[in-house]
Amino acid sequence: MTEAESEPSRLPVRIKRGSSFARAYGGNAGRRGEPLGSGCLRGYFLRVSRAYRPRGAPNEGEGVTDIQQAVPSARSAGRGFRAYSAKHLDTLVQRAGLPPEERLAVRAVATVLPFRTNSYVVEHLIDWDAAPDDPIYRLVFPQPDMLPEADVRRLADMIDRGEPAAGLRAAAHEIRMRLNPHPAGQLLLNPPSLQGRPLPGLQHKYQETVLFFPRQGQTCHAYCSYCFRWAQFVDEPDLKMATDDIGTLVAYLREHPEVTSVLITGGDPLIMGEVVLRRYIEPLIDPRNGLDHIESIRLGTKSLAYWPQRFVTDPDADDTLRLFGEVIASGRNLAVMAHFSHPRELEPPVLAEAVRRIRDTGAVIRTQAPLIRSINDDPAAWRQMWRTQVRMGMIPYYMFVERDTGPQDYFAVPLARGYDIFRQAYQGVSGLARTVRGPSMSATPGKVCVDGVTEVAGIKVFVLHMIQARDPSLVGSPFFARFDPAACWLTDLEPVFADRFPFEPARYETVPDELPGLWPSEPDEPGELMVPAI
Ligand code: SF4
Numbered sequence: 001m002t003e004a005e006s007e008p009s010r011l012p013v014r015i016k017r018g019s020s021f022a023r024a025y026g027g028n029a030g031r032r033g034e035p036l037g038s039g040c041l042r043g044y045f046l047r048v049s050r051a052y053r054p055r056g057a058p059n060e061g062e063g064v065t066d067i068q069q070a071v072p073s074a075r076s077a078g079r080g081f082r083a084y085s086a087k088h089l090d091t092l093v094q095r096a097g098l099p100p101e102e103r104l105a106v107r108a109v110a111t112v113l114p115f116r117t118n119s120y121v122v123e124h125l126i127d128w129d130a131a132p133d134d135p136i137y138r139l140v141f142p143q144p145d146m147l148p149e150a151d152v153r154r155l156a157d158m159i160d161r162g163e164p165a166a167g168l169r170a171a172a173h174e175i176r177m178r179l180n181p182h183p184a185g186q187l188l189l190n191p192p193s194l195q196g197r198p199l200p201g202l203q204h205k206y207q208e209t210v211l212f213f214p215r216q217g218q219t220c221h222a223y224c225s226y227c228f229r230w231a232q233f234v235d236e237p238d239l240k241m242a243t244d245d246i247g248t249l250v251a252y253l254r255e256h257p258e259v260t261s262v263l264i265t266g267g268d269p270l271i272m273g274e275v276v277l278r279r280y281i282e283p284l285i286d287p288r289n290g291l292d293h294i295e296s297i298r299l300g301t302k303s304l305a306y307w308p309q310r311f312v313t314d315p316d317a318d319d320t321l322r323l324f325g326e327v328i329a330s331g332r333n334l335a336v337m338a339h340f341s342h343p344r345e346l347e348p349p350v351l352a353e354a355v356r357r358i359r360d361t362g363a364v365i366r367t368q369a370p371l372i373r374s375i376n377d378d379p380a381a382w383r384q385m386w387r388t389q390v391r392m393g394m395i396p397y398y399m400f401v402e403r404d405t406g407p408q409d410y411f412a413v414p415l416a417r418g419y420d421i422f423r424q425a426y427q428g429v430s431g432l433a434r435t436v437r438g439p440s441m442s443a444t445p446g447k448v449c450v451d452g453v454t455e456v457a458g459i460k461v462f463v464l465h466m467i468q469a470r471d472p473s474l475v476g477s478p479f480f481a482r483f484d485p486a487a488c489w490l491t492d493l494e495p496v497f498a499d500r501f502p503f504e505p506a507r508y509e510t511v512p513d514e515l516p517g518l519w520p521s522e523p524d525e526p527g528e529l530m531v532p533a534i
Pocket residue numbers: 219220222223224226227228229230266267268301302339
């Protein structure tokens with residue numbers, strides 16, 4: 001399969017070097033493709049960012065820059081962390097040279113999907129000369145065409161007319177419900193129960209691993225535009241997974257000796273200060289709690305990319321690292337599951353210092369990210385990321401496929417192309433970086449890896465295997481699917497050489513219909529439903 005053969009056939013991502021509006025008003029207004037008047041604006045912003053500090057400056061907390069005066073933002077006590085939210089969005093996107101109608105469309109998208117970023121990302125990671133095409137800009141800023149055009153137009157009209165917030169909220173809710181807010185059956189299939197009581201804020205999908213969503217960790221230092229957990233961050237309490245009941249987690253783990261690993265996740269648990277983080281971690285390592293079978297604690301985080309100061313200059317950085325050391329001293333593995341989307345996130349010296357300090361505690365850093373169209377759909381980007389990570393002492397772990405939620409149509413890379421990118425990147429790294437797995441789909445039945453594209457008995461097929469599975473007996477199972485150059489997700493695939501995939505129930509199995517919509521397959525006969533074995 002060549003890259004050309006596997007060119008995506010889904011919705012095109014619009015990469016603009018200046019919109020038609022901007023081109024029409026180019027001239028001497030600013031750089032090529034900018035709208036009238038933006039030259040002054042851009043000049044202002046460039047002056048600001050260049051005069052302030054080079055990318056990767058170690059201490060974000062010193063002083064207040066011109067841009068921070070222009071775009072006032074919330075400030076976390078003592079951290080020097082400055083957050084930008086939807087109320088700053090219009091001012092910030094002006095800096096990318098977007099004309100008014102596109103800025104309005106961006107605001108419309110941000111009524112449905114969450115937006116948040118911070119001054120470190122804005123001032124040290126984004127290349128504003130390349131915005132709006134810059135990958136880090138696209139990583140955090142909503143794009144005008146991330147949602148169906150009719151929805152964006154409707155919301156933009158409502159904003160333009162100054163409709164009351166309640167009307168906008170209702171329209172946004174209706175659109176969100178169409179975006180599969182909890183993919184892979186997260187709310188329906190994963191929450192465990194204890195003595196018949198459901199445990200919200202916990203997920204137990206794979207035998208060995210329990211996920212814990214601490215209430216105070218359900219936000220991030222910045223939000224990724226492609227986020228698969230976007231439902232955690234919007235104003236929809238019914239969609240959120242969270243708990244602050246660590247006692248219940250301990251009780252559940254005591255009853256489940258098969259669990260060896262706890263993943264504390266979010267959002268981003270490292271948004272929590274050390275005092276709160278300790279409240280969740282200490283009970284897991286306290287010998288009085290009888291959790292000897294817990295061999296590892298994982299922290300799913302993007303703080304290394306979005307706010308590395310968390311481990312270097314924040315007031316509780318040292319205490320946090322001491323806590324990491326206590327986990328190691330308890331005889332457990334502490335894994336920081338670091339999300340890096342682009343090689344530029346690895347450049348700042350403050351990140352190198354954060355990595356060094358974390359590794360000094362004995363914790364390991366494993367790296368992962370989804371493959372995202374227009375942000376990192378390039379073998380060179382992954383090769384560079386994996387090589388740099390190994391050089392810094394991190395362990396490449398996963399390349400994920402963008403999940404079937406939110407703006408998936410906008411960011412998805414077809415599986416065939418994703419496999420090409422993975423393979424080309426993999427060919428250019430040493431064995432030390434070949435710890436990475438992928439491209440992997442975190443789907444309803446488990447983690448499914450695309451191992452290749454080949455021909456068997458004259459039929460072009462995908463070769464796949466299950467890295468993880470709800471049904472432990474399926475872990476490691478290989479299987480085939482008919483090749484489809486446009487397929488972006490497991491549910492786009494059809495079995496070949498068999499009448500079903502290994503994780504599907506036998507045909508003609510009749511079951512109750514409490515779990516509709518899990519599989520795209522229609523019943524063969526009226527009254528027969530196919531559901532996964534769970
Ligand atoms: S860091 Fe993770 S949870 Fe947070 S916005 Fe990005 S993808 Fe979502």
